[in-house]
Amino acid sequence: MPNRGDRGGSRTRAHIADVATALFLDRGFDDVTIVEVAAAAGVSKVTVFKHFDRKEDLLLDRLPDVVEIARAAVRERADEVSAVEAIRQTLLALAEERHGLSALDEGIEPFLRIVVEAPTLIARLRVFEHEIEAALTEELAADERFSGDSALLAALVVAAYRIVAVETVRRRLAGDDPADVAAAHRQRLNQAFDAIEYGISAHAPW
Known part of the structure; x- marks a missing residue:
């Protein structure tokens, strides 16, 4: 069974992906940076890359x-x-x-x-x-x-x-x-x- 940290990590990952997807839908994939996603999600750029290996995975998170x-x-x-x-x-x-x-x-x-x-x-x-x-x-x-x-x-x-x-x-x-x-x-x-x-x-x- 996942521990609380795992669940928290999953929630953070889902939150970042949701925020990124909304930005991509609004402005286009190429016109949104990782820094902008991090700022909108209220996390650091390091945190984004902790959960996603590449920018493309923010949209294709499933x-x-x-x-x-x-x-x-x-x-x-x-x-x-x-x-x-x-x-x-x-x-x-x-x-x-x-x-x-x-x-x-x-x-x-x-x-x-x-x-x-x-x-x-x-x-x-x-x-x-x-x-x-x-x-x-x-x-x-x-x-x-x-x-x-x-x-x-x-x-x-x-x-x-x-x-x-x-x-x-x-x-x-x-x-x-x-x-x-x-x-x-x-x-x-x-x-x-x-x-x-x-x-x-x-x-x-x-």
Whole structure:
């Protein structure tokens, strides 16, 4: 169980991220400095960097949540559920609740616009793809119920979700009907994971 210091640190991290996000939404990512974020949050620049390795992580502060969600999907699945199916169901659940990580959250367009318009944020997301792929590979390799190629499956899952997410973001920013976008998001998720589960499982059981 986290101690009081851990909880306090989590609150401080969340507060800094919230303040930074508000500044980025108001003025743009490139026009806000770390010093300005620290001042607005009432903390020092050192404190900001204690909680965040880089400026991009102030806006993309939920990336660590993605890692844990992916790991938990594999680790906590029932024995009769494949790793692919467990990840699929987790992603569909995020879509159903319009979770921010699905890009289906109401009013998320300003946030998405900041991300797509800042090359450094796009670069950070590309690095994160490698990070989540490595985490999934590690989790699958440690799972005694999994007998396939952990690195291959992790790469396929990350690539499949990237394709789905990019199209969802494009449609949200284009102003398409949110209900239609959500339905298409779920359909593409199922198509992608069907391709992984059934197109490959004959050769490498997941």
